[in-house]
Amino acid sequence: MGAGSLREIIMGAQDNLTTVLAVVLGVSIGSGELKAIALAGMAAGVAEAISMGGVLYTATRAERDLERNGDGPPSSGPLKDPVVAASVTFAAAIVAAAIPLSPFAVLPVRWATVTAAGLSVTCLFALGWWAGGVTGQHPFRGGLRFVAIGGFAALAAALVGTVLRTNGS
Numbered sequence: 001m002g003a004g005s006l007r008e009i010i011m012g013a014q015d016n017l018t019t020v021l022a023v024v025l026g027v028s029i030g031s032g033e034l035k036a037i038a039l040a041g042m043a044a045g046v047a048e049a050i051s052m053g054g055v056l057y058t059a060t061r062a063e064r065d066l067e068r069n070g071d072g073p074p075s076s077g078p079l080k081d082p083v084v085a086a087s088v089t090f091a092a093a094i095v096a097a098a099i100p101l102s103p104f105a106v107l108p109v110r111w112a113t114v115t116a117a118g119l120s121v122t123c124l125f126a127l128g129w130w131a132g133g134v135t136g137q138h139p140f141r142g143g144l145r146f147v148a149i150g151g152f153a154a155l156a157a158a159l160v161g162t163v164l165r166t167n168g169s
Contacts, residue, residue, distance in 0.1 A: 005088045006131065006134055006135070007056075007085075008056055008085050008088035008089040008092065009088060009089075009092045009127075010127065010131055011052055011055075011056060011089050011092075012049065012052050012053070012056075012088070012089035012090065012091070012092030012093035012094075012096065013092040013093065013095065013096040013123075013127055014096075014124065014127060014128075014146060014149070014150070015048060015052055015093060015096075016045055016048050016049060016052070016092075016093040016094075016096035016097045017096040017097075017099060017100065017120050017123055017124050017127070017150060018120075018124070018149065018150040018153045018154070019044055019045075019048050019153070020041050020044050020045045020048070020096070020097045020099075020100045020101060020120075021099075021100040021116060021117065021120040021150060021153075021154050021157075022153045022154045022156065022157035022158075023040050023041050023044040023157065024037050024040070024041040024100050024101065024104065024113070024116055025113065025116070025117065025154050025157050025158045025161065026157035026158060026160050026161035027040045027041070027161065028109060028112075028113040028116075028161065029113070029158050029161030029162055029165070030160070030161030030162070030164055030165050030166055030167070031161075031165075031166050031167050032109055032167040033109075033167070034104060034109055037104055037109065037112075038101070038104055041097075041100065041101045041104070042097075042101065044097075045093070045094070045097025045098070045101065046094075046097070048093055048097065049090050049093035049094045049097060050090065052089050052090065052093050053086040053087065053089045053090030053093065054086065055089075056082075056085040056086045056088075056089040057082045057083065057085065057086035058082075059085075060080050060081075060082040060085040060086070061082040063079070063080075064079045064080075064082065067079060096123070099116075099119050099120055099123050100116040100117075100119065100120045101116070102116075102119075103115035103116045103119065104116065117154065120150065120154075121147055121150065121151065124143075124146040124147050124149075124150040125143035125144070125146060125147050126143070127143075127146055128142040128143035128144065128145055128146030128147065129142055129143040130142075131146070
């Protein structure tokens with residue numbers, strides 16, 4: 001995959017890796033209940049995938065409309081199909097949501113939480129590495145940038161889970 005779908009893949013995958021990781025960490029720390037973690041993580045993952053696909057559809061359509069009406073700057077290439085942009089973003093977001101959720105299907109909550117964080121950070125780094133390579137930037141810096149953004153969100157959600165803990169631990 002190259003630059004053609006870079007925006008759509010990054011928006012779907014980075015967003016849902018970050019969001020679902022943050023949700024499962026916050027709920028895991030805050031409640032420790034597998035059903036609550038799964039429910040919150042799946043709800044967030046599906047809602048984010050639909051939302052991000054919708055956002056890419058409307059944004060891409062608006063870009064096309066602006067150019068067609070002569071109100072916007074001319075694009076540097078062919079205009080993207082809004083349905084394709086939405087579909088790629090949705091698919092990337094669904095795949096990304098499964099990454100932090102999958103450990104909870106097979107591991108005890110404590111180990112699943114640690115594994116979800118590790119898998120998600122690794123995938124965020126790989127996504128940033130790929131994006132850096134595609135854009136001609138240093139891939140390692142791209143990986144670190146994605147990890148920093150995702151890590152900050154995950155730490156914030158973990159703090160919320162710690163402060164608002166409901167499991168009495």
